[in-house]
Amino acid sequence: MESASLPLGRRHRGERRRSLLRPLAFMSLPMAILGLFFLAPMLVMLVIALQYGILSGQSGFTLTNFSDVLGDELYREVALTTVQIATAAMVIQLLLAVPLAYVLAFKAGRWEIPLLLFFVLADELNPMVRIYAWRMLLGREGLINSALLDIGLIEQPIDALLFSKFAVIVVLSTSYLTYTVIPIYAAMKAIDTNMFEAARDLGAGWWTTFRRVLLPLIAPGIFVALLLVYIPLFTDFASPALVGGTEGYMLGNAVNDLVLESGDLNGGAAMSMLMLLAAGVFAVIAYRLAKIKQLEQ
Amino acid sequence: MSEPMIVLDRVSRSFGELCAVDDVSLEIGAGEFFSMLGPSGCGKTTTLRLIAGFEEPDVGRVMLAGEDVTLVSPRRRNVNMVFQDYALFPHMSVAENVEFGLRLRRVARDQARERVAEMLTVVQLEGLGQRRPAELSGGQRQRVALARALVNKPAALLLDEPLGALDLKLRREMQLELKRIQKTTGTTFVYVTHDQEEALTMSDRIAVMEGGIVQQLADPRTLYEQPRTAFVAGFIGTSNSIRLEVSRREGELAVMELDQGMRVVAPDPGGSAPRLRITVRPEKIRIGGSSNGAGSRIRGQVVERIYLGSLSQTVVEIATGERLVVHELNDDEAAAVAPGDQVTLSWAERHSLIVDSDDGPQREERS
Ligand SMILES: Nc1ncnc2c1ncn2[C@@H]1O[C@H](COP(=O)(O)OP(=O)(O)OP(=O)(O)O)[C@@H](O)[C@H]1O
Ligand SMILES: [Mg+2]
Numbered sequence: 001m002e003s004a005s006l007p008l009g010r011r012h013r014g015e016r017r018r019s020l021l022r023p024l025a026f027m028s029l030p031m032a033i034l035g036l037f038f039l040a041p042m043l044v045m046l047v048i049a050l051q052y053g054i055l056s057g058q059s060g061f062t063l064t065n066f067s068d069v070l071g072d073e074l075y076r077e078v079a080l081t082t083v084q085i086a087t088a089a090m091v092i093q094l095l096l097a098v099p100l101a102y103v104l105a106f107k108a109g110r111w112e113i114p115l116l117l118f119f120v121l122a123d124e125l126n127p128m129v130r131i132y133a134w135r136m137l138l139g140r141e142g143l144i145n146s147a148l149l150d151i152g153l154i155e156q157p158i159d160a161l162l163f164s165k166f167a168v169i170v171v172l173s174t175s176y177l178t179y180t181v182i183p184i185y186a187a188m189k190a191i192d193t194n195m196f197e198a199a200r201d202l203g204a205g206w207w208t209t210f211r212r213v214l215l216p217l218i219a220p221g222i223f224v225a226l227l228l229v230y231i232p233l234f235t236d237f238a239s240p241a242l243v244g245g246t247e248g249y250m251l252g253n254a255v256n257d258l259v260l261e262s263g264d265l266n267g268g269a270a271m272s273m274l275m276l277l278a279a280g281v282f283a284v285i286a287y288r289l290a291k292i293k294q295l296e297q
Numbered sequence: 298m299s300e301p302m303i304v305l306d307r308v309s310r311s312f313g314e315l316c317a318v319d320d321v322s323l324e325i326g327a328g329e330f331f332s333m334l335g336p337s338g339c340g341k342t343t344t345l346r347l348i349a350g351f352e353e354p355d356v357g358r359v360m361l362a363g364e365d366v367t368l369v370s371p372r373r374r375n376v377n378m379v380f381q382d383y384a385l386f387p388h389m390s391v392a393e394n395v396e397f398g399l400r401l402r403r404v405a406r407d408q409a410r411e412r413v414a415e416m417l418t419v420v421q422l423e424g425l426g427q428r429r430p431a432e433l434s435g436g437q438r439q440r441v442a443l444a445r446a447l448v449n450k451p452a453a454l455l456l457d458e459p460l461g462a463l464d465l466k467l468r469r470e471m472q473l474e475l476k477r478i479q480k481t482t483g484t485t486f487v488y489v490t491h492d493q494e495e496a497l498t499m500s501d502r503i504a505v506m507e508g509g510i511v512q513q514l515a516d517p518r519t520l521y522e523q524p525r526t527a528f529v530a531g532f533i534g535t536s537n538s539i540r541l542e543v544s545r546r547e548g549e550l551a552v553m554e555l556d557q558g559m560r561v562v563a564p565d566p567g568g569s570a571p572r573l574r575i576t577v578r579p580e581k582i583r584i585g586g587s588s589n590g591a592g593s594r595i596r597g598q599v600v601e602r603i604y605l606g607s608l609s610q611t612v613v614e615i616a617t618g619e620r621l622v623v624h625e626l627n628d629d630e631a632a633a634v635a636p637g638d639q640v641t642l643s644w645a646e647r648h649s650l651i652v653d654s655d656d657g658p659q660r661e662e663r664s
Contacts, residue, residue, distance in 0.1 A: 201372075
């Protein structure tokens, strides 16, 4: 009996190893592709960020690129502007997205799917086209200024509408709205609407129902939206480049200018790595929060 | 009945063409266990929602404890609802769920805590206050829903098929439990169900509804023994229904003669309807029985006999082609019959219930 059980046990162990290897084998191709196209450039960037620039006349590895970027007063200011703009755009989007998602999820009736499609398609609009459309609206001779002039609300066109922080915030707020609405909408769809009636039955008004029932239940959706949208907002450079002027200059533009204008590839790489790190930290925090909220339910 | 707790006064509610609640009037007494019973879509939930305030009547008035609340928002009505799927707040603990209404009523935190603990004891959930609804069984969730509503001391508790999601055994337990809680708290219960057995065992009075109309409103015994319409007779318990020509009327009795000296005798409903629809409960019919006497006698052929433990069920086809179901206790006197046998069925005249003197269902007459 005992001698028979030994090879049996061995075979089992062999099987287990194979069953562990099988998913790895499955994953190897996607992993290789991921490594090649995603991690490899990042690694190259890291290496560049850690090397002396050609102009410096030195060679070998160094941390000066990082210390230069971190030590520069101007970049710290740009970083602050970037956080301000990204945060403002995020808050505005959340303020828009929650009611929009609410209407979609509970009030739209048979318009639900068409509206949802509209949101998805609106996102398909080429970003350049969208940004230029905003320029036409916000410019000195744009629609908003001429309308305000026409009705006599203002006497001089408002220059600050375009090439300002304000302009960047407006454009960014609309650029990623779809990605803010969809996760919140999904979280709302999972809610049993009887819950709202139950709250009302127990004496809650709309504000209490919103704060104590709806908001906690859609919190995971909000954190997913943060995760999806805040990082692209933080690293965006097309919108600030086209509507930001000097006031709306963001970190993405700084990287762009370092690499393309100053030819400082190493400095640009270092700054990118730092932004990546910040985004990573942010992502971990948002992910944790979403996870906690989900576990609470 | 003293001052009624809830009054519906000629209330109607339509959705488009469909009249979900059609001119319903009823009074529910304080401390009463009142049920609304009827098939799916008959307007039970809508009636309950009219009382809760989630629906507004097109016409009619809703009164609560002597006050007209027809246009009062559900927030401000002193009634609470137990939803069919409980609608517990999944992100709150059991205690937080129960506390929700109290905090909104500005009950001080300490006092609220105390009342929550008390209520959790009443529904036998002591020690589970910190759990989330997802960590409870179906029956326990049901109790939380009950506690969440009852802790507010509502004038009436509205329950919409609260046991619908539970399995049969748990249902039976919770029926007793609900009844106990209703007695302990003295709260008026308005209970919606489509399970007639549930309604019969729990209720003080039952409104049997169909098509938005209250067909009959009575205590369980009256509903069973004196159903007013064919619908009620058919919905409450098993019943046999036969339609016969009236041969003659003898004082208080209507007699319907059949071939071979057979006849059905029933209390005369008055009027001069040529045909009557008569209902007989299966347990009131005897197989065999005396061939002479005052009651009904009718011949037929046994088509089926089923053993049901304490009962035997026999199905007998009579000359008109209608089938009668007979229930007999399985004691020593039970008749030994088999399919194919010719038998005589008999029952006393008072067990012939006239539920209809014409072919359509009667409407509940109103004052
Ligand atoms: N909001 C609504 N809009 C349109 N029709 C409705 C609405 N609510 C109810 N109805 C209709 O009114 C009728 C009565 O509905 P109600 O929910 O009161 O029935 P019920 O007796 O509770 O049935 P069930 O036992 O299936 O719950 C049904 O035909 C239903 O389709
Ligand atoms: Mg219903």
